[in-house]
Amino acid sequence: MATKIYIVYYSMYGHVEKLAEEIKKGAASVEGVEAKLWQVPETLSEEVLAKMSAPPKSDVPIITPQELAEADGFVFGFPTRFGMMSAQFKAFLDATGGLWRTQQLAGKPAGIFYSTGSQGGGQETTPLTAITQLVHHGMIFVPIGYTFGAGMFEMENVKGGSPYGAGTFAGDGSRQPSELELQQAHHQGKYIAAITKKLKGAP
Numbered sequence: 616m617a618t619k620i621y622i623v624y625y626s627m628y629g630h631v632e633k634l635a636e637e638i639k640k641g642a643a644s645v646e647g648v649e650a651k652l653w654q655v656p657e658t659l660s661e662e663v664l665a666k667m668s669a670p671p672k673s674d675v676p677i678i679t680p681q682e683l684a685e686a687d688g689f690v691f692g693f694p695t696r697f698g699m700m701s702a703q704f705k706a707f708l709d710a711t712g713g714l715w716r717t718q719q720l721a722g723k724p725a726g727i728f729y730s731t732g733s734q735g736g737g738q739e740t741t742p743l744t745a746i747t748q749l750v751h752h753g754m755i756f757v758p759i760g761y762t763f764g765a766g767m768f769e770m771e772n773v774k775g776g777s778p779y780g781a782g783t784f785a786g787d788g789s790r791q792p793s794e795l796e797l798q799q800a801h802h803q804g805k806y807i808a809a810i811t812k813k814l815k816g817a818p
Contacts, residue, residue: 617649618812619685622804623678624692625655625703627669630730630785631692633792634800638690638728638781641804648808653678655707680711688811689725689754690804691745694785695737699744700729708748721753724814726807728781728800734773742779757810763802766795774799 620642626632635652642650652675657664683689693704714720727742742758749756760778761767767778774795775782781800783792792800 618645618647618808618815619687620648620650620690620804620808620811621653621678621683621686621688622650622690622692623653623655623683624728625657625694625701625707626692626730627664627667627694627701628785628788629670630783630792631694631728632673632675633797634728634730634781634783635690635692637792637797637800638692638804641801641806642690642808644801644805645808645812648812650804650808652676653682655704658703658706678707680707680714683711684714684719686723687815688723688757688807690728690780690807691725692728693730693741693745695729695731695741698737698740700741711752715752718753722755722814724755724757724807724811725749726757726759726780726803728776728803730783730785731775732785732787734784736784738775738782739777739779742777755814757807759799759803759806762806763799766799766802769795 624635639650693700729741731737781803783796
């Protein structure tokens, strides 16, 4: 039976979604792993999104809290808002009380990825503050540490991400994830998928 990895994210301008797509590729590269992309519901109205110049959402399906129980492992992604996860993703997690009561997510591994507007905009505080959500569900936080190797020590070019997980810098919105950031995202997906598969005891 396949090991299921759900990459669940919120993306307003597409930066987090690009990382999510690469994480999916990395996870799917592990034999016996089935990776799937999911978006969390939007909480802002179309009128507000239009004023914020947000592009239309992609056709990636919208997940419900109960569907989380189907997965063996997760990678959660979101943009930062003042150094913490966006309200849209927090609202989704706030709706997982039923899963918490029945402990359906306890013991399942989860990683975190993110996007910030600047280099000091929350590349570490965003995943750090998000860990509380995993803790209350009894989930196992899986950071990438320094397993990405030399890419973790890049100093010549701007690169998002940290030992907590893959990341990117959106800047004013015009900057897109770099090749190195996408490689780190791919690595994260592959890394967490392998750990999830091992924890599940799959051959």
